[in-house]
Amino acid sequence: MKIVVSGGGTGGHIYPALALIRTIQAKHPNTEFLYIGTEKGLESKLVTRENIPFQSIQITGIKRSISLENIKTFIRFFKGVKDCKRLLKSFKPDVVIGTGGYVCGPVVYAAAKQKIPTIIHEQNSIPGLTNKFLSRYVNKVATCFDSAGEFFPKEKVVLTGNPRASEVIGEQNKDILQSLGLSANKKTVLIVGGSRGARPINEAVIKSLAEFAEKPYQIVYVTGEVHFNEVEKEVSLVGKPENIVVAPFIHNMPDLLRGVDLVISRAGATTLAEITALGLPSILIPSPYVTNNHQEKNASALTEKGAATMLLENNLTGPQLIKSIDEILLNDEKIMKMKKAAKGMGIPDASDRLFKVMQDVIEY
Numbered sequence: 007m008k009i010v011v012s013g014g015g016t017g018g019h020i021y022p023a024l025a026l027i028r029t030i031q032a033k034h035p036n037t038e039f040l041y042i043g044t045e046k047g048l049e050s051k052l053v054t055r056e057n058i059p060f061q062s063i064q065i066t067g068i069k070r071s072i073s074l075e076n077i078k079t080f081i082r083f084f085k086g087v088k089d090c091k092r093l094l095k096s097f098k099p100d101v102v103i104g105t106g107g108y109v110c111g112p113v114v115y116a117a118a119k120q121k122i123p124t125i126i127h128e129q130n131s132i133p134g135l136t137n138k139f140l141s142r143y144v145n146k147v148a149t150c151f152d153s154a155g156e157f158f159p160k161e162k163v164v165l166t167g168n169p170r171a172s173e174v175i176g177e178q179n180k181d182i183l184q185s186l187g188l189s190a191n192k193k194t195v196l197i198v199g200g201s202r203g204a205r206p207i208n209e210a211v212i213k214s215l216a217e218f219a220e221k222p223y224q225i226v227y228v229t230g231e232v233h234f235n236e237v238e239k240e241v242s243l244v245g246k247p248e249n250i251v252v253a254p255f256i257h258n259m260p261d262l263l264r265g266v267d268l269v270i271s272r273a274g275a276t277t278l279a280e281i282t283a284l285g286l287p288s289i290l291i292p293s294p295y296v297t298n299n300h301q302e303k304n305a306s307a308l309t310e311k312g313a314a315t316m317l318l319e320n321n322l323t324g325p326q327l328i329k330s331i332d333e334i335l336l337n338d339e340k341i342m343k344m345k346k347a348a349k350g351m352g353i354p355d356a357s358d359r360l361f362k363v364m365q366d367v368i369e370y
């Protein structure tokens with residue numbers, strides 16, 4: 007079998023694609039893959055380090071306001087479609103799957119025009135522009151939230167969940183905490199601002215460092231690659247408590263997630279799929295800078311079930327962050343309830359479900 011995968015820009019679109027590829031590689035080792043992305047997106051780094059064949063095209067996202075840049079984007083889109091048609095003709099895939107981000111636009115569109123079976127995977131509760139556009143042309147739309155289905159042609163929608171949920175499932179192993187220089191026996195909080203980090207979260211954490219030093223729990227704090235140097239400088243001015251580890255990015259996030267007790271994060275949909283699959287309590291700080299405020303909607307799905315608490319960025323201060331952590335981590339009964347609620351929302355067999363959709367469109 008030959009499969010083209012495309013998805014990019016941020017980790018939330020790339021990791022589901024990689025998780026799906028790994029599932030298929032495990033089941034059908036002879037499958038050939040081609041990943042199409044952009045050089046600028048995180049995919050050019052994340053995909054190549056997995057030794058998956060990677061080709062890049064040039065494309066930019068569309069701006070919501072009318073601008074000259076959009077005319078250039080349309081020109082790039084059609085040039086991208088032409089380049090993709092050439093790549094697809096030479097690779098001859100059985101199916102093409104897009105996991106979101108604007109790079110999928112020309113890839114999936116070109117495939118649909120060449121009558122190659124196509125699927126898009128939408129991670130969020132409110133779909134992105136590219137997936138809405140592509141839904142007219144594809145065979146199936148795989149979703150992770152019921153609410154996303156309303157935005158797509160009904161007959162094409164299948165609720166599969168996010169393949170990354172399947173990937174994080176596994177035995178809990180605290181070795182990773184020790185390898186980071188932390189204790190295997192203390193409760194552990196992971197603080198992460200999505201795949202690129204989030205400055206407002208970083209600011210609140212830096213302001214809380216002195217107080218964290220007094221806490222009975224420990225913290226893995228992931229700054230995001232681009233913010234790391236600046237954060238390190240500020241941390242060295244205040245002094246880093248021994249119970250905190252600061253890292254720019256964690257490549258083996260599934261291992262780490264299996265070792266922590268509480269996650270503080272933006273409300274990116276792939277992160278939410280991971281924490282619900284594992285049944286992890288969370289404090290979600292939705293990014294207000296995303297299309298249609300979709301992260302707040304993503305987060306609400308969890309808070310409505312009691313799986314998470316939400317802290318809006320407007321209310322994010324150092325003291326509020328510490329209060330929110332203590333309310334959960336120092337209350338075993340609350341932890342148990344949140345764990346159960348989170349687990350109840352997880353879709354751990356998402357990879358299998360999505361693979362089944364692929365088989366169905368190929369055989370159709």
Ligand SMILES: CC(=O)N[C@H]1[C@@H](OP(=O)(O)OP(=O)(O)OC[C@H]2O[C@@H](n3ccc(=O)[nH]c3=O)[C@H](O)[C@@H]2O)O[C@H](CO)[C@@H](O)[C@@H]1O
Pocket residue numbers: 016017018019021106129130170198199200201202228254255256257258259260272273274275276277278280293296300301304
């Ligand atoms: C600003 C923006 O547009 N954000 C979107 C983007 O978020 P973003 O890329 O931040 O996505 P998510 O939070 O959903 O997923 C992040 C992924 O990166 C991984 N990870 C993160 C940090 C790290 O150090 N190591 C690591 O491996 C996580 O485990 C997860 O698999 O895609 C999501 C999924 O479509 C959307 O919901 C978000 O709104």
